[in-house]
Amino acid sequence: MKKFRYFLLLLFLCIALVGCAETKLLERVGLVTLIGYDLGKEEGVETTAVVRQVSTELESKVAVITAENETSQGTRAKINRRAAEKIMSGQLRGVLFGEEFTQGGIGHYIENLLKNPAMSGDIIMAVVEGQTKALLEYQYPDIEDIGEHIYKLVEQNIKSEQVVSSTLHDVAKDYYFMGRDIAMPIIRRDEELIEISGIALFKKDKMIGKLSVDDSFYVKLSRDDYHAGVYELKIKGDDLPSSLLKDPPDEINLVFDPIKTHKDVKLVNPKTPEFDLHLTVQARLLEIKPNVNVGNSKKVETLEKAISKSLSSEISRVIAYCQNVGSDVYGFGEYYRSSVRHSELTEEKWDELYKEMKVNVHVDFTLLRSGVFE
Template sequence: MKRLRLLVHYLLMVALLNGCGEQQVLEKLGLAVAVGYDLSKDGQLLGTTVFYQIDPEARELVTVISGTAHTSKGLTLSQNRESSKKIVGGQIRVVVYHDELARKGILALVENLTRDASIGSNVYLTVAKGRAYDILTHRYPENSNIGIYLYQAIRQNIDGENMISSKLHEFMKDYYAIGKDPVMPYIERVKNELHINQIALFRDQRLVAEITTREGFFLKVLRERYNKGELEINIALDKKRLFTVIEHISSKKQMKVLDLEKPRFSVKVKMTAQIQEMAEKIDLSKPEQLNKVQKAIELAVKKETEQLLEKLRKHDVDPVGFGEIYNIASQKSGKKKLSKDECREIMKRAKYDVDVEIKILRTGVIG
């Protein structure tokens, strides 16, 4: 009898609660792949959404809807009015921000993405040179869906270690960490092609500067562990300047605070690589020659790293996270936790001792 009552309860639960799950049947949804945010002329937000093209018989291969509103959810509402399907954000892969908008601060927009449970943290955030609307609505003859194309292009570059990853959770982590600033890929449309050859530097939530992807390499080495990828570098060897390409670079970095009062950091970079190409014929099988080349590369890498650090300080941004390291060290010595602004003040006076150690593992089979 008790069992029967239990069973009745279960069945009642199934019967009565089955309306509570909100159904989102796949083919009735407009699945957004890429979203762009622009600043429109009247100060409102201009949103552009790229969808998966579902209908196999449709003539257009890509669906783009845009609208204006004051908030990002307001955009979804206004876009829904133009769409035959319910617009949902669970498949968003790329978000593009107009650089004008990024200069004013994008935290509210980014936070909105994190608040939506259906949007995962694997969304790439990017900054566009010019309006995102122009990038997303342009017809690219070689790509059927700009959203998917953009996603694949960014992912390919990040997987190949050519670009610093800027997923949603990475942005949020960098933003909320005291003494660290986020970065994003900076994309640009050149005629029918998309170029990703700059990196946008943020100060807190505002875009302030950009660096080239070459500088991005050194930034990436300082920010995270580096595993593969290659670099063309100009070295001075026997008073001659020549180019060499090193590949299969893997690097580890170690940063320490040397002095808390006059902020001073030691930056140690250990790299292993193999030489792929030299512009001139040099017999690398001799150890003394190889040593020379090694030293020359070390010097060149050190120089470029120092230049990058100088540039970062000039723009008053800290994407490497020196402030975070400083903060930890100062708390260990018994001081109070610093605020974001205090950290930034201190970093303005920071000095860096850069020390690069490169080991050439292989010089090619025939070299």
């Protein structure tokens, strides 16, 4: 009987606690789906929020609200005062940074997101050419929800391995790991559309360079295992042997989809330092222009060697650019630290070593044929 009384008391307390909880009905709140940060006046922060509001008839509308203050939390309070419903951030799916804003550092905002228990590690992050406010406030005739559209744009390109992954989880990992820097997609408005235009390169938490969307392929190929995606490669005519084409044009265009890649990085000289980067790529040729007889095994072998040479050259060029600007998005510092015992590697020490680093790039490309080529 005593146990039964305890049970009734516990049940009563649970019901009372639930009754005291704050109700958050959809029609009474505004759901922030995406936020953008720009430089405000006098070194403040200008925050633009995309807010989804649901009516009692379950019809939703999207509002874009901008506010400026000294801190991001201060702008949130201002946005809340300008919204028809109470602002909730539990449905946040994307964070954008204006290009100029990133040059002052985004580490504080990464840390704030990680500290918030309502934030998911799958939030996507990207840099905007120009200001995020201008991008988000523009009236796109064919885009109803700009927040959802940008999230899906970046997400599907990450999943199809067209760009490096820039989820909060991945960005935070690169930010906190010594010897590895952040890379994230750059988006821009092109007339009535939004597109990915390249990738931003960071040193610690500050953007210091960028690569074209084509060059982002070489970054991803060199630092991650590749399993999908389609890429168009251009090989200069001078790099093509006469046995492949009698009168080679100025360049030959190939489109292939990587089926399987594998990366092997070895530190061969800790003093320089010097690395061997060996990549094996097995891919299916989707298109080649002008036509080459890929039914001929000797020509296929010649073509594979030409592709391997071109990929090695392009990857070396992109690595050299990253060294020049000082961004180690490949994580060579991480390889160095794990390979050299008692290295006591610091950021300052790796900065000096990274500038003098030598990377020997070797690509073994194998063409997988699946039947008829047009």
